[in-house]
Amino acid sequence: MKRIRLIALLFALCLPLCGCMQAVRLNNRAIVQGIGIDLAEDGYLVTLQIFDAKGGGSQTAVDASKANSMTLQASGRTIAEAISAAELKQGKEIFYGQNKLIVVGEEVARQGLETIISFFNANPQSRPNVDIAMADGRAVDVMTAQISQGVLPVLSVKSLLENSRTSGRILRGQVLDVVDAIENGRLGTFMPILVKSGEGEEETVEVLGTALYRHSQLVGRADEPATRGLLWLRDDVKRTDLVVQHPKLGDVSLAVVRADTHIQPQIVDGVPHFVITCKTRSHINESIVTPENAALFQSITDLERMETDVIRAEMERALELSLRDCGTDLLELANLLDKYQHEWFVANCERYDELLPQFTWELQVSSEITRYGLQT
Template identity: 20%
Template sequence: MILFLAWPLASGCWNRREMNELAIVGAMGIDKAGDQKVVTTQIIDPGQVAAKQSKTVQTPVMTYQEKGNTIFQAVRRMSTETARELYFSHLRVLVIGEELAREGIGEILDVFSRDQEVRPDFFIVVAKDAKAENVLKVLTGLEDIPANKLFSSLETSEKMWAPSMTVTLDKLISDTASDGVQPHLTGLLMTGSMRKGENQANVQEISQDVRLKYNGIAVFKDDKLISWMNESNSKAVNYVLGNVRGTVEEVPCSAGKRKIALEVIRMKSNMGVKVANGLPRGTVQVHVEANIGEVQCKVKLMKSKTIEDVETRANEQLKKNIEEAIKTVQEQYKIDIFGFGEALHRSNPVYWKKVKNNWDEKFATMPVHIKTDVQIRRVGTIGKSPMEKLD
């Protein structure tokens, strides 16, 4: 009887594995080679991470690579080389090569959504003009583990610089499966020679030869990459989506080429679609609160009229940027990456049922009314700028 009662407790550890028996995958890259998939994993070496004070020059990570007809096959084939079972629960970043992204990422979403060991909170990005395998071989500064650098850099960039956005597995699957919005991912750009990036010397000098930086938004139709958005349009898209957590906006001075820099501290947006005379009409409302961050011209910031003038120019600039981004998406890409279709589905499900099969065509010609409201909250720790007394 005692053994019978104890059995449920013992069975709870049937799949227990020791950490020294596992190869912890911090980042993963997927490319294509002909009809096959190329999978690259960045494996963390806990011993080297713990031994930071050691005089050895061994890197804290190693990369392994295999090909397969399927992603699953390539991953399992790595066991012939790694000597440990691959462990994906600590995956931070998945990098997709641009060539594969243009062919389609449906298989990637399938294999990751089926694996119960994979947590869906890792970030997914596209290697811009590069293969994912080359990106994962670059050693990075500040962070010992490149996977952690890629993860934290994207988090910080989204928080401080609006053109970047974090997209997790759950979000990407949701956008891909939805009829009313098309998916999009942040691009990852590698600058410099790949060969130099693989060497320890890349992080031993004050200036790195090879760097990784996030750049632009990859626009998808269904599961296929179709184009890239530039920085200005990427930022405007995030304003529409309400994704801007912080950024900098530059407003032209009343005369000359100088600027006033505004620090965006918070914002919110509201998107809607109404049907008039049988046709959809979109609306976007964006509310922004900002502080004065820098002044390059002679302005009297202590006067309310000056602040009102800056707010007016900021509103005009923001509205123009959003209009240009929406126009670019409608005319060049002809797809809805904003989610106007989802908004229409919520507000008018009967009409949505009629147009959902050709919604992207409807969206491409849909007029969108934009209203912006920029309010300046603070001018900084000084009222009068030193620029007031300078020629």
């Protein structure tokens, strides 16, 4: 009985110690929605997009017709010092728990992402699934874009990224992806490239392509076809649209509604060889069957072949760019080799980056059109 009372007493004494962070009133916090990081003469320039409700009637009211945000800039020899300087300017504690996006300037990306990622990875407020993107130039230009759509500018950018990924236009990058690439030591990583465009009321942010990294070092860029090629290869295409040009039907728009890709690693003459199988299912979007173009049904096989050619070309372009030109593993081939060709991997893992451009592949692509569009 005494033992039970002692345990209960110890438990009661521990209750006041459960909190690991000092409580801070909400109105004493600057709630960060987006962070931009650029190089500066003395270290880093940090641009913070902070939630600042513009509605009337209360401090937390939101006016959807306004930006509901303010921008704060500060510099320091380190990112932590720059953030501290921002707190002094704002007079509030910076809170990252609601941060939606990190944008790194191109110069920061060329220098390497280790310092940036180590700061956010070690910060208890920062979430590992925060989106990360590279600016085409300076991050401050993206973070200060006066986007008129949406409640918050950064939420508009976030929606842009999500919609672009769903439609097969970008590879989404998150902090945890960069952390995995650094810790693995053999994998590369990627993130979308953002650029500010337009002026005044037409000012907005657009996706320019995909930044490619070897581990955490920027090594190249992928345009939209190469980006989609990587999406095919990574089995990440949820839906996308293709346009093929038929000699009789003209331009035909195809909606890919399903795609399945599998990669099988082999060792041929001591070199990794990958058999890549991709199967797609598509619908015809716009072709209208009339007496003049009644040949549509007889042309389905041709359209499937043309769709296959487009997909194969995009996959080839992505493989050449990533493996040959940039020497980076964006398809997690190292993990496949470790799992299915373990003996080769153990013997060659220390030379993996050196051997990567020697890898070979075989593409087996097939397409099936299952719906033929509007008929009249």
